[in-house]
Amino acid sequence: MKLAELSTLEISFNQLIETLLTQKTETEQFTVRLTSEQSQFTRFNHAKVRQTGLVADGSITLTLMENQRSSFRTFPFTGNWDIDQETTSTALLELREELTVLPIDPYLVLPSGNNRSREVNSGKLLATESVVPTLLELVSDLDFTGMYAGGVVIKAYGDSQGQKHWFTTDTFTLDYSLFDANGQAVKGIFAGSNWDEAAYIAKINQAKTQLKLLSRPAKELTKGQYKTYFAPAAVADLLGMLSWSAVSEADLQQGNSALAKLSRQEKQLSPKFSLKENFQQGFVPRFNQLGEMVAPELPIISQGLLVNTLINSRTAKEYGKIPNGANSSETLRAPEITPGNLGVDEILGSLDTGLYISNLHYLNWSDRPTGRITGMTRYACFWVEKGEIIAPIENLRFDESLYRFWGDNLIELTNFQEFIPEVGTYQSRQLGGSLVPGMLVNDFTYTL
Numbered sequence: 001m002k003l004a005e006l007s008t009l010e011i012s013f014n015q016l017i018e019t020l021l022t023q024k025t026e027t028e029q030f031t032v033r034l035t036s037e038q039s040q041f042t043r044f045n046h047a048k049v050r051q052t053g054l055v056a057d058g059s060i061t062l063t064l065m066e067n068q069r070s071s072f073r074t075f076p077f078t079g080n081w082d083i084d085q086e087t088t089s090t091a092l093l094e095l096r097e098e099l100t101v102l103p104i105d106p107y108l109v110l111p112s113g114n115n116r117s118r119e120v121n122s123g124k125l126l127a128t129e130s131v132v133p134t135l136l137e138l139v140s141d142l143d144f145t146g147m148y149a150g151g152v153v154i155k156a157y158g159d160s161q162g163q164k165h166w167f168t169t170d171t172f173t174l175d176y177s178l179f180d181a182n183g184q185a186v187k188g189i190f191a192g193s194n195w196d197e198a199a200y201i202a203k204i205n206q207a208k209t210q211l212k213l214l215s216r217p218a219k220e221l222t223k224g225q226y227k228t229y230f231a232p233a234a235v236a237d238l239l240g241m242l243s244w245s246a247v248s249e250a251d252l253q254q255g256n257s258a259l260a261k262l263s264r265q266e267k268q269l270s271p272k273f274s275l276k277e278n279f280q281q282g283f284v285p286r287f288n289q290l291g292e293m294v295a296p297e298l299p300i301i302s303q304g305l306l307v308n309t310l311i312n313s314r315t316a317k318e319y320g321k322i323p324n325g326a327n328s329s330e331t332l333r334a335p336e337i338t339p340g341n342l343g344v345d346e347i348l349g350s351l352d353t354g355l356y357i358s359n360l361h362y363l364n365w366s367d368r369p370t371g372r373i374t375g376m377t378r379y380a381c382f383w384v385e386k387g388e389i390i391a392p393i394e395n396l397r398f399d400e401s402l403y404r405f406w407g408d409n410l411i412e413l414t415n416f417q418e419f420i421p422e423v424g425t426y427q428s429r430q431l432g433g434s435l436v437p438g439m440l441v442n443d444f445t446y447t448l
Contacts, residue, residue, distance in 0.1 A: 009036060009058070009079045009154065010166055016060070016088055017158035023092055024160060029065040029110050030092075031159040033289060034058065034077060035428050039151035040128055044176070047136055047144040054128070057428065058154075062088065064095035068104045071095050109313040111159035115293050121282040123170030123193030125150050134197075135174065138204045142211075146176025153429055155285045163291035169193065169282060169431065175423045177379070178207050184214040184392065187359050187379040189233065191421035191433065193282075210358070210380045219383045219391040225443040227354030229347055229384075236420035236434040237360040238402070239275075239335055241373055244365065247300055248330035249309040253319045258371045258402065262306045267403050269304035270410040274338040276300055277310075281419075284333050284432040286325070288312065294325030300335075304407075336435040340413030349387040350412070350440055356382040356389065371402040374447075397448040405441045414438040 013034055020030055036058030043051040058077035063070055073091040078084055126134055131148055150172030157165040173191040186207045190200055230238070245251040246258040261267040277298040279286045286293050290313060299307050310326035327333060342350060355377075363375035377396045382389045401407075414437040421433035 009077075010156075012079045012081050012084055013077075013156050013158070013166075014164075015081055016084055017164070019085060019088065020062075020092065021160065023089065024064075025066075027066055028096075029160045031063045031065075031111055031290065032157065033061045033063075034154065034156035035061075036077060036154040036156075037151060037429055039149055039153075039429055040131065041425075042131055042135075042148045044135070044147070045145050047139050047142055049132055052132075054151075059428075060084075060088070062091050062095065064092065064099060065108065065110055066096075066099055068106070068108055069099045069102045070105060070108055071098045071102060107314050107318045109290060109317055111161045111163060111290055113161065113163060113292070115163045115287065115291050116165065117287065117293065118166045119168070119282065119285065120166075121169040121193060123172075124195060125170055125172050125193075126195050134195075134200075138201060139178070142208075143179040144176060145179065146174060147423075148172065148174045149423070149425060149429055151429075153431055155431070157287055157289075157291045159291055165285065165287040165291060167285035167287070171283070171421075171429075171431070173421045173423050178211050180211055180214055182215075184211075185379050186210045186214065187233075189420060189423065191419060191423075207380075213382060213389055214380060214392045216391045218394050221355075221383070221393055221396065221446070223396075223447050225445050227351060227440075227442055228444040229351045229354070229356050229438060229440050230360075231356075231358045231438050232414075232418035232436045233420055234357045234360045235337065235436045235439055237363055237375070238373065238405075239332075239337065239434050239436060241363055241365070241402075242275075242335075243329075243331035245368060246371075247310050247332060248315075249311040249319070249321060249326075250315045250330055252309055253315070256368065258365065258368045259306055259309075260369065261371070261403070262301075263309070265305075267407070269301060269403065269406045270408065271303040272340055272410055272413060273304055273406045274299070274302050276336055276338075277332065277334050278336040278435065279334045281334065281435070283421075288325055288327045292323065292325045298324060300332075332434075333432055336417070337413070337437060339415050339417050339437040340439075342412040342414045342438070342440060344414065344416060347414070347438065347440070348384060348389070351384050352387055353385050354383075355393065355444075356384050366399050367401075372399060373402060374399045396446045398445060399447045400445045405439075405444060409442040409444070411440040411442055413440075 063072040251257040310330040312326040316323040359379040366374040422430035424430040
């Protein structure tokens, strides 16, 4: 998106807020949230383009509050002031009428404060016409399948108290798989704000090496406990479970949290395990749905001990806590696991004999109070003997507690991290991701 187009959108957004300020009554409060993007989507199959196009999209969510009641409307945002003004005025009138028949919300939080920010993260993405030749040059002889999504994403906020935030970022994600003739696959993700040709070549070469290993006869394993190395993508999958009723203060208060025992200090994790929210990478905005700003870094687990949960203002009001800028769902937005000391050349030797897990899928809680997670291995997972990859494995189901694999059974974390991005595109391109190392674990439990 050109600077002039960005400027037009920002001006139109600011005009929308100013108009609402003049149209609202003395007792009404409002918040306005903008999500917009201009993205290129290109889908590949058999190393050929199957679908491609450019998408320019935007939506406004207007929330109106009065007399301890609230309601919202979501509608398109075009950047054309005449259209946006009419749509906004209509939404305001509808919300005003709707509020009169809604019940009182005892924990409704009104916008407050005077936070303001403007963050523009410019990257260096592939030119539109360069995406296909650049991506396919290395994989033209392979069954390469996946999707590239890249461009600018905008998040903005304004409210009746004068808070205002504007955030834009250039990002790309390439979510891909390489298949062999027998249907075995290696999955990879490549993402960032600046295209790095050397890093892309290294990623594809690593995938090609794993694809060759998949051609070996698969080894059948019996259920049991195995020493296991989890690559960063697999670690990110496990970490993602903490956003499902674990790090949320509301879930903790309501008895739903998988970290309740950690909170009560009945359990602790390994001193090698530390987790924080790190917003300094610039991948996601620091403001939440009420325009509140979170600290650039927020420690969650420090050397195995729970030091913070995620607390939004609504939870704080209900349970008498101090909010820390969490979003409405109290989920992780910019998580980072602190790296350890295991070097990339030491992984197989330190594993010695056991499983090398590249990816996981179908994760869910099997017993949330004890932190037990179930799921399956998937894509380029191998049996290793004496520090050498011997054979691929068939998919295995696991059932294991985070108090074990991030606790006493955590041998070491790698001294490098990978950024594993969010690749969802429902309604809009998702921002953010996890910055995680790989990890080596003792006696991980596989059940099928």
